[in-house]
Amino acid sequence: FSDDTTMQKLVTLTGSRAIELWWYTCNYPIAPYGNFDIRDDNLLSARSFSWYQSKYDVTGLLYWSASGYTGATDGEFLDIYANPNRYYNSSSAPAGDGFLTYPGEPYGVYGPLPSMRLMSIRDGMEEYELLNAAKKNPDAASYEAFMREVYSSLGEDTSNLYQDGEDGLDFTALRTKLLQEVSTLEDSLALQADNEAASKDVQTMTEDVT
Numbered sequence: 001f002s003d004d005t006t007m008q009k010l011v012t013l014t015g016s017r018a019i020e021l022w023w024y025t026c027n028y029p030i031a032p033y034g035n036f037d038i039r040d041d042n043l044l045s046a047r048s049f050s051w052y053q054s055k056y057d058v059t060g061l062l063y064w065s066a067s068g069y070t071g072a073t074d075g076e077f078l079d080i081y082a083n084p085n086r087y088y089n090s091s092s093a094p095a096g097d098g099f100l101t102y103p104g105e106p107y108g109v110y111g112p113l114p115s116m117r118l119m120s121i122r123d124g125m126e127e128y129e130l131l132n133a134a135k136k137n138p139d140a141a142s143y144e145a146f147m148r149e150v151y152s153s154l155g156e157d158t159s160n161l162y163q164d165g166e167d168g169l170d171f172t173a174l175r176t177k178l179l180q181e182v183s184t185l186e187d188s189l190a191l192q193a194d195n196e197a198a199s200k201d202v203q204t205m206t207e208d209v210t
Contacts, residue, residue, distance in 0.1 A: 100121070
């Protein structure tokens with residue numbers, strides 16, 4: 001997608017049919033839109049995926065391969081440390097397409113090693129859970145105000161992810177905002193639950209006396 005209007009139409013369509021909305025990335029779109037290839041120097045497009053999943057209530061994400069270490073055209077094993085292009089014609093697919101892990105053998109590790117992209121995806125998924133936790137705020141106006149503040153940093157699409165300088169958005173600051181919001185919300189909900197429990201205890205005691 002390239003605009004908020006398109007996504008809102010999809011959300012409305014799936015909502016009216018009570019089905020889950022999933023999405024998928026492959027060769028396109030390219031950074032700064034959400035993708036998992038190596039064209040994104042500061043990893044923002046990989047991390048922002050989860051933020052938009054929460055915004056549009058997308059519950060599933062499909063990625064076709066996380067450990068493709070062979071050439072896409074001949075099936076021969078590739079040294080992806082030296083050549084991240086699995087396609088001989090690099091215009092057919094971006095560097096990093098089809099693998100989010102690296103073979104551990106060159107470093108004496110039995111098994112895969114995570115790429116920086118995969119760790120960025122992990123950070124985004126953790127923030128997805130925080131964003132969804134923030135949705136539990138019973139004060140709808142407060143929640144909407146907070147989320148407008150968060151998503152105003154992202155914009156209506158991801159085309160402005162790099163507007164704040166070469167390092168892109170300060171996701172650390174946004175994550176801190178989320179943690180503070182969720183922590184405050186959980187404390188408030190816990191206090192509310194305690195008060196409701198105490199009120200029930202008082203009511204029970206009153207009934208026993210009468």
